[in-house]
Structure formats: C-alpha cells, structure tokens
Amino acid sequence: MKRRGFITGAASLCASRSFAQTGADNALALSGDRFAMNGAEFMLADVLAPPLYVLDDETPPHFEASRSALQTLLSGVIEVEDVLPPTRWGVRPVIVRTSAATLQEILAATGAVRVAPQTDHHDVIRRLLALEAQARAERRGLWALSAYRVFDAADADGAVGAFNLIEGTVLTAEKHGSRFYLNFGEDFREDFTASAPSRLSARWAEDGFDLAALRGARVRVRGFVEAINGPSIDLNHPLQIERLD
Structure with missing residues (x-):
C-alpha cells in the first residue's frame, strides 16, 4: 500500500516525543489502529483493530469499517505523543489526541477497536476497558459480530x-x-x-x-x-x- 505524507515540515517534528498537529486531513489510515504520515508509520498504543490480513480472499470482519473510522478521526488530530520505543520495523506507538478525547477512547467507545494493554499508563487503560465494556454490552461495532465474541x-x-x-x-x-x-x-x-x-x-x-x-x-x-x-x-x-x- 502506498503511503502519503502530510503537512510540510512534519519530518523534523517527528523526532520529538510529542508534537502538535492540526487538521491532519492528508493522513492515511492503514488499518483501524495504524496510520502513515510523511513516510513514518504510527500505531495507536493500548488498542488493537481488526488486523490487516487476507483469508480466503476476504478481508477480516470489520476491518474496513475500523479503518474508515480512524481515517475520519485523523482530520481532527491536534497532538501525537510517542509512548513507547518504535518497534523493530520502525512503527511508533503513540497516543493521539483531538480536542475532545484521544483517538483510542473514541474508537474503543464505538467498537472499532479492542483494548490490548501495552503501556504503563494503567489509568488510561482502565478507562479504555470501561469504554470497551460499554460498547460490548451495547453490541457496537465489531462487538456485534461473532468473530469477536x-x-x-x-x-x-x-x-x-x-x-x-x-x-x-x-x-x-x-x-x-x-x-x-x-x-x-x-x-x-x-x-x-x-x-x-x-x-x-x-x-x-x-x-x-x-x-x-x-x-x-x-x-x-x-x-x-x-x-x-x-x-x-x-x-x-x-x-x-x-x-x-
């Protein structure tokens, strides 16, 4: 998949631990928890979207809906913060914030992702677990599908x-x-x-x-x-x- 960059000068900003980002309209969501910008790849820490793989020539259940949800939210991004070292493949685990909440919180609340604890931010993860539990109880998003029972x-x-x-x-x-x-x-x-x-x-x-x-x-x-x-x-x-x- 071709990755597109966005916002002139972002390359220098990516070297810092946290940087402001307003209206990231040209960000490219690769899945429901990964996106690319200016040649770098990022993953949302502490959550997991339906994975990008193909089985029997079919994409995983809810993959596209989850990816689309992230794509829509990226236009409201105001801050990206590195929270763990990059993976061996150079993917950077981050928390991404909008003016209202983190992308992790919004996606968990709508059933676009599941919680997958990674960081030491236990209070943040517990909040994500609570949002996930409510989405699961109301069968929102992927929780309405037997594949994610x-x-x-x-x-x-x-x-x-x-x-x-x-x-x-x-x-x-x-x-x-x-x-x-x-x-x-x-x-x-x-x-x-x-x-x-x-x-x-x-x-x-x-x-x-x-x-x-x-x-x-x-x-x-x-x-x-x-x-x-x-x-x-x-x-x-x-x-x-x-x-x-």
Missing part, C-alpha cells in the same frame, strides 16, 4: 490463532519452574491456560496484583491465543486480566 474458557479452541477475550473461573494458580500458570480446567494439557514469566508475576505481586490470589476467581483474559497444551495466552501486562467476581 468473548469465548468461554471451557470452549476456547475456536479462539486459537488470533487475539481474543476468554472468560472463566481459575481452577489453579501456581508457579512451575520459570512461569506462573492460571489453569481453567482439570487437564492443563488440553484446557485453557494463561501464564506469565515468574519474574513478571513476582513484580506484579509486589505492586499489589498477585496472580496466586486469583484461584477460584472468575476473570476475563485477553491476548493472542496459541495452541500450547490447549488454548493458551502469554501474559505480559497485568491489565490483560480483569476480575469479574
């Missing part, structure tokens, strides 16, 4: 291979070797599991979020689901888990 931990095989939300009750919560595991079934070789490196779980416990305390709790877990002894999510951020009880 919340999976039950007892029947999560269909979630493998994509970013998904899974709900269930934690049966066991314990450390084994270098990882801490949350098991949602009797057979860890087949049932849904979420796990984190022990060093991270220890740090989270020091900060007041103890994975061991989740035993018996009903939770919602989000992340990319892999097939590792059944459906499995690798935890790398504490707000990937929401207590529901």
Whole structure:
C-alpha cells in the first residue's frame, strides 16, 4: 500500500516525543489502529483493530469499517505523543489526541477497536476497558459480530490463532519452574491456560496484583491465543486480566 505524507515540515517534528498537529486531513489510515504520515508509520498504543490480513480472499470482519473510522478521526488530530520505543520495523506507538478525547477512547467507545494493554499508563487503560465494556454490552461495532465474541474458557479452541477475550473461573494458580500458570480446567494439557514469566508475576505481586490470589476467581483474559497444551495466552501486562467476581 502506498503511503502519503502530510503537512510540510512534519519530518523534523517527528523526532520529538510529542508534537502538535492540526487538521491532519492528508493522513492515511492503514488499518483501524495504524496510520502513515510523511513516510513514518504510527500505531495507536493500548488498542488493537481488526488486523490487516487476507483469508480466503476476504478481508477480516470489520476491518474496513475500523479503518474508515480512524481515517475520519485523523482530520481532527491536534497532538501525537510517542509512548513507547518504535518497534523493530520502525512503527511508533503513540497516543493521539483531538480536542475532545484521544483517538483510542473514541474508537474503543464505538467498537472499532479492542483494548490490548501495552503501556504503563494503567489509568488510561482502565478507562479504555470501561469504554470497551460499554460498547460490548451495547453490541457496537465489531462487538456485534461473532468473530469477536468473548469465548468461554471451557470452549476456547475456536479462539486459537488470533487475539481474543476468554472468560472463566481459575481452577489453579501456581508457579512451575520459570512461569506462573492460571489453569481453567482439570487437564492443563488440553484446557485453557494463561501464564506469565515468574519474574513478571513476582513484580506484579509486589505492586499489589498477585496472580496466586486469583484461584477460584472468575476473570476475563485477553491476548493472542496459541495452541500450547490447549488454548493458551502469554501474559505480559497485568491489565490483560480483569476480575469479574
């Protein structure tokens, strides 16, 4: 896809951590959470839109609607702020603000994106989670589609291979070797599991979020689901888990 730049002099501004941007009418939305400007590529931190891939010659459900929503909002941009180092491919994670709210907030509220915690801005992420929850309850945007349904931990095989939300009750919560595991079934070789490196779980416990305390709790877990002894999510951020009880 060809990328277009916009606003003369933006190249020099991109070197700073935060810069003003008024009426970015010529910005190009590449997806619902990525856009290009003046040869640089940006991604909206802490959210995830339907991904850009083609399956059986069809674009993913809601991809174009999400991309179009971002394209419309870019015309009202007033500030872009880098919040994490660029990815290995040079994509810059950012928060983008309009006069009313961040693009992340607007897109989460309309069901154009899902929350995918990345940064240390926990208060911001919690606000995004609340907006997402309301959009999900009212079946706005992608939440009206079965492709983005919340999976039950007892029947999560269909979630493998994509970013998904899974709900269930934690049966066991314990450390084994270098990882801490949350098991949602009797057979860890087949049932849904979420796990984190022990060093991270220890740090989270020091900060007041103890994975061991989740035993018996009903939770919602989000992340990319892999097939590792059944459906499995690798935890790398504490707000990937929401207590529901």
